[in-house]
Amino acid sequence: MNDHETGRPAPVPDPRKAAxxxxxxHRRLLFGTAYHMxxxxxxAEDIxxxxxLKWHAVDQELVEHPKAYLVRTVTNLALNRLTSARAVxxxxxxxxxPEPLITPSNAVEETEMAETVSTAMLVVLETLNPTERVVFVLRDVFGYSYAEIGGxxxxxxxxxxxxxRRARSHVQARRPRFEADDEARQEVTERFMAACHGGDLNxxxxxxxPEVTLWNDGGGIVTAARRPLHGPDHVARWILGVMAKPLSAGIRLEPAVVNGELSVVGMMGDDLVGALTYDIHDGRIENIRFQVNPRKLNGIQAAGATDSPTPNTKGPR
Structure with a gap:
């Protein structure tokens, strides 16, 4: 870890005081807050x-409520990052x-996690302005009061x-309304992988x-569709075309819980080369989000290793 301002290594906390x-x-909460935002x-890890660094630069004896201080710090750092990211x-x-996050297998059963950290929801949150997104995450995901957020x-x-109110209305109008129980999602996932591995177009x-759409994020680094693809024929032929390319030889699809939902990842040996999430409606795949940008896949980590988000399941306080 380096000090961004001086370039020198940041001080390493005393293991005896770490506990x-x-x-x-509060690291899990802080990571979850930053990742949602x-x-x-x-x-999120940069934040x-x-x-x-900021926490260890202040006189902690003078901080009356450390948790609130830390959340406030992360919130404002994330707000600044969001504002600059819009131009980029x-x-x-x-x-x-968004950058995918591999979550524990049992998270697929945690409805609250799936709803708040799903790729579909993160895409919706991207349509909010920075302040709306910060307020929505703090209020609707982590349950802070209006007074606390105001602070x-x-x-x-x-x-x-x-x-x-404005952010919630915006999200409700755009949030995915598709539901599938674990058994149905697993069945669709297995059939999807079998069709892709077998090259079975039908x-x-x-x-x-019928109204399926596929978004493919390559970030201009790797070959990817630069516009959304629409319709079963177009989407299916494109997916199988990608699987048939020489560069794709040896890629295997595996089930994985990505952002709280059973999904599919592409592996080349031990390397992750793609993460594919989707919505299921009436037993069919409605929306597909295919992340292949290597810069985003480099950051994908197991939730247990990164202290990933644990949203408040009790709702707003």
Missing amino acids: TDPFVE LGSVVD LQDAW RETYVGPWL FLDRPAATVRQIS ALMELLA
Whole structure:
């Protein structure tokens, strides 16, 4: 870990004090907050590094509420990162998709996790302006009060309430409304992988909804569709075409829980080369989000290793 301002290695915390360090205690919450706000594992870890430096630069004896101080720090760092990221994404090559996060297998049963950290939801959150996104995440995902959020952002609670109402309305109008139980999702996933491995166009088309759309994020680094693909025939032929390319030889598809939902990842040996998430409606795949940008896949990590998000399952306080 390096100090961003000096370039020198950041001080390493005393292992004897780590167990009582509020930053260590609340790291899962801090990572979850940053990841929900940014949609990127790498950016979330950068935010945590900056927050750690700030935390250890203050007189902690004077911090009355360490958890609130840390959440406020992460919130404002993420808000600054979101504001600058909007300009960068305007010149992004092809569709932009969030950075996937591999989550534990039991997370597929955690409805709250799947709803708040799913790739589909992160795509919706991307349509909010930075302040709306921050307020929505703090209020609707982690359950902070309007007064608490106002304290984090230095805004009146009444203003935060208005922002929250606007953000929630926007999200509800755009959030995915597709549901599939674990058994149905597993069946569709297995059939999808079998059709892709077997090059079976008809079987693959039968799995795709008539209005299916595929978004493919290569970031201009690897070959990817630069515009969304629509319709079963177009989408199925494109997927099988990718699987048939010489560069794809040796790629195997495997089931994995990505962002809280059973999904599919592409592996080349031990290397992850793609993450594919999708919505299922009436037993068919409705939306497909295919992440192949290597810079985003480099940051994919197991939730247990990164202390990934644990949203508040009790709702707003």
